Amino acid sequence: MGKLGDFFAKFNLTKISPDELTEFRELLIDADFGRVYADQILEIARKTERTDLQEQIITSIKESLSHAPRSLQISSERLTTILITGVNGTGKTTTVAKIANKLKLSGKSITLAACDTFRAAAVDQLSTWARRISVPIVVGKENADPASVAFNAVGSAIDEKSEVLIIDTAGRLHNKENLMQELGKIERVVSKVSPIDEKLFILDGTTGQNGIAQAKVFHEAIGITGIVVTKLDGSASGGIALAVERELQVPVKLIGFGEGLTDLSDFDPDSYLKNLFT
Numbered sequence: 001m002g003k004l005g006d007f008f009a010k011f012n013l014t015k016i017s018p019d020e021l022t023e024f025r026e027l028l029i030d031a032d033f034g035r036v037y038a039d040q041i042l043e044i045a046r047k048t049e050r051t052d053l054q055e056q057i058i059t060s061i062k063e064s065l066s067h068a069p070r071s072l073q074i075s076s077e078r079l080t081t082i083l084i085t086g087v088n089g090t091g092k093t094t095t096v097a098k099i100a101n102k103l104k105l106s107g108k109s110i111t112l113a114a115c116d117t118f119r120a121a122a123v124d125q126l127s128t129w130a131r132r133i134s135v136p137i138v139v140g141k142e143n144a145d146p147a148s149v150a151f152n153a154v155g156s157a158i159d160e161k162s163e164v165l166i167i168d169t170a171g172r173l174h175n176k177e178n179l180m181q182e183l184g185k186i187e188r189v190v191s192k193v194s195p196i197d198e199k200l201f202i203l204d205g206t207t208g209q210n211g212i213a214q215a216k217v218f219h220e221a222i223g224i225t226g227i228v229v230t231k232l233d234g235s236a237s238g239g240i241a242l243a244v245e246r247e248l249q250v251p252v253k254l255i256g257f258g259e260g261l262t263d264l265s266d267f268d269p270d271s272y273l274k275n276l277f278t
């Protein structure tokens with residue numbers, strides 16, 4: 001993440017040269033801002049005195065972000081339900097465990113729902129996490145209707161007086177329409193009993209601009225309320241979190257940076273931008 005910072009550090013003249021602009025554009029694209037966003041940022045660089053450049057760019061990126069609340073919306077009066085979505089392998093199940101662990105440590109009682117019934121191993125994976133965190137989990141048989149598992153889970157969460165229900169879902173089905181229909185059905189069945197407070201899209205930070213296209217598909221189909229960007233410890237370039245938020249105008253709420261339970265943190269644009277640009 002240091003390359004953009006190094007770029008600014010070497011300035012000593014007052015006017016940024018065309019060569020430097022080209023270099024800056026390449027760095028932004030390497031950092032996964034995407035071409036359109038990179039060009040918008042470049043426009044600011046063209047117009048601004050070097051001494052103010054870093055600050056101006058950071059300010060303009062912040063202005064382009066979502067204004068919706070960044071914290072998970074947790075009700076203090078009734079069951080809160082969090083639906084976890086995304087394509088396969090992005091880190092959904094791991095993120096379910098991380099969020100459950102975080103909320104449990106903050107004193108909340110949690111129930112997990114293993115609604116990825118597409119693969120037997122998916123249920124085992126979440127069950128293992130549930131045991132490690134010591135939280136109850138509702139599972140169904142392999143190939144059971146995910147919506148029926150979700151329905152049982154919301155009933156169980158209410159009976160057990162859980163405060164938060166986190167629903168894991170499949171990322172891969174026979175086709176996209178199938179997946180969206182299934183998510184829609186889970187949502188309908190659960191909402192009849194208790195509202196869904198968060199629909200989080202899990203974005204693998206290493207998938208680049210393609211991840212943004214996936215996020216758009218999910219947002220159009222089910223209206224996501226927040227984004228979690230995972231794998232920021234790997235080859236991910238940090239611009240992706242800012243680019244997806246700008247594109248969808250849906251807040252990045254959390255970031256994942258490892259396979260462990262505690263490798264999750266709130267997304268704070270100020271410190272994130274500072275890291276990226278200095």
Ligand SMILES: Nc1nc2c(ncn2[C@@H]2O[C@H](COP(=O)(O)OP(=O)(O)OP(=O)(O)O)[C@@H](O)[C@H]2O)c(=O)[nH]1
Nearest residue numbers: 088089090091092093094171230231256257258259
């Ligand atoms: N380095 C790193 N690895 C992660 C992170 N989050 C998840 N992983 C790993 O990515 C792989 C896939 O994670 P899962 O949580 O199983 O992903 P999923 O979206 O549930 O996958 P499917 O259920 O197959 O769709 C696992 O090996 C995780 O340990 C992260 O933030 N950083």
Ligand SMILES: [Mg+2]
Nearest residue numbers: 092093116122
């Ligand atoms: Mg999974």
